[in-house]
Amino acid sequence: MDFSKFLDDNFDVKDWVNGAFKTVQKEAPGKVDSHAATLVMKLQLFIQEVNNAIEETSHQALLNMPRALRDVEALKQEASFLKEQMILVKEDIRKFEQDTAQSMQVLVEIDEVKSRMQAAAEALQEADKWSTLSADIEETLKSQDIEIISAKLTSMQNSLAMLVDTPDYSEKCVHLEALKNRLEAMASPQIVSAFNSQSVDQARLFVKVFVQVDRMPQLLTYYYKCHKGQLVSAWQELCQSDLSLDHQLTEFYDTLLATWHSQLQWTSQLKEQHLVNLASEQIQITSPINHRLHQRPGVRVTLVRDVAARGSVCAKASGHRGILSTAGKYLSESYSPRSLTGIQETSFSDKKTSIKNPWQEHNYLLKGNLSEYASLMEMLYTLKEKGTGNSNLLSEPRVALTRLNQQAHQLAFDSVFLRIKQQLSQVARLETWNTGTMGETLTEDLPTFSLAPLEYISNIGQYIMSLPLHLEPFLTQEDPALELALHSGKLPYPPEQGDELPELDNMADYWLGSIARATMHTYCESILQIPELTPHATKQLATDIDYLSNVMDALGLQPSRSLQQIVTLLKAKPEEFRQAAKSVPRRLTSVITSMRNIHY
Known part of the structure; x- marks a missing residue:
């Protein structure tokens, strides 16, 4: 149930x-x-x-x-x-x-003291880290490993950020910048090779390195100059052709557009926005050209008008500097005790004005001895009317000071140039030039971008790249005597005839240009003393010269004509040597022919 x-x-x-x-x-x-x-x-x-x-x-x-x-x-x-x-x-x-309120306040203060002590300990560790890295950086530079060197420089840069208040902070900054310049000079051949060969992996490496050491603008400059050289070569080939001007511009525009498309695609693979932006800017340059090419009669006029417009902008930007320069000149001539006109009597028109010359307020010579004052005024009048060129006033001291200043310039130049001279003195005796390398016959027809510059030219390039940092402290300080001495002295190896002379306005550029021309002149003389060159050594020497030319280009200097002619003869193939030697002096042609064993 x-x-x-x-x-x-x-x-x-x-x-x-x-x-x-x-x-x-x-x-x-x-x-x-x-x-x-x-x-x-x-x-x-x-x-x-x-x-x-x-x-x-x-x-x-x-x-x-x-x-x-x-x-x-x-x-x-x-x-x-x-x-x-x-x-x-x-x-x-x-x-x-209630009982521990005061004790807690004490604990809070103790905790603040502890935090400050920890920060001080970290600062001391960073300072000690700077000393250790500074001692090891030279050995690291000898390794030629770009990544390791950039990591060391990044650590030094982080340590330097903790040492802002130390007395020698500025010296450490200069030292770190010099090390960065040496790294840049060491990596410059590989950078140029990476950009020319469009190597994505190498370019990513250099982007990473230059971002770490805060040198991204310099890397962008290398990128710009590599493509600038290629586009200039393309334009020169078009100029030598028989095409008309509008057809030449059309072809050049097509070249620019193709370069922009290829570079935009290549830089996008790097995932580096700086290079992508730089490649994108090229289209902003080519777009106005495209518009002007459809206006054949006014192509030249439009281009010239743009250049003039840009020139007027530069002139306006420099207007303030011109006003300050004029005002300084007026003050110097009017109130400087070194000016002869400063102690002369004012004219009748000057007496009407309320402006007084401070050097006439207390003229004790006029009050004490009228005859000596009249003699002084007569001599000043003669100097003012006839000039000081033929005057014997203080002639011997002026000659002695000029000679001493010139000797000081020569001594300073010889001291700076000594290290470069020691490196170049070994060029003619290097065994690399007449010693064949293993597999040379296999590599004779291969491209030269795989060759790296030798140690002697790398040391010279790094040294020249560090010179601006050593010259700048002497030129930024306001020292009228030093400025007058620098402008009065003459340096050896002046600019060649026909060269532009913007460096005369800046004494740092003037010194750097003189040292650079001395380096290129001595280098050419050392090259001409080489007894023999194998085919591989010829390519190596051309690579070394190209490296030095890149260093000069990075500093805004032009390679000398002799150096350009030598590298042209070195790069010329035996069957093309006669054609390449037509525009080269006979002395260079005969020496290079003997070195390369070429009969033409």
């Missing part, structure tokens, strides 16, 4: 009874009474079991009630005890806050 229906909430006695007798009435209608007796007996037994279970459960509940009451009482007591303890703890905390 299923007793689970008695547990239903909607239990109905009539339905249950009818359901129980429904099956019996169908199967055995005569056994209904016996079936009813069986059901009654089962229900009675089930009721008895339920009563027993209820009685047993009630008995257990009665037995457990005292224990539950005791547990509740104990829990109540523990809750009361916990409440009292919490009150005591709260009171202790309040009392602790």
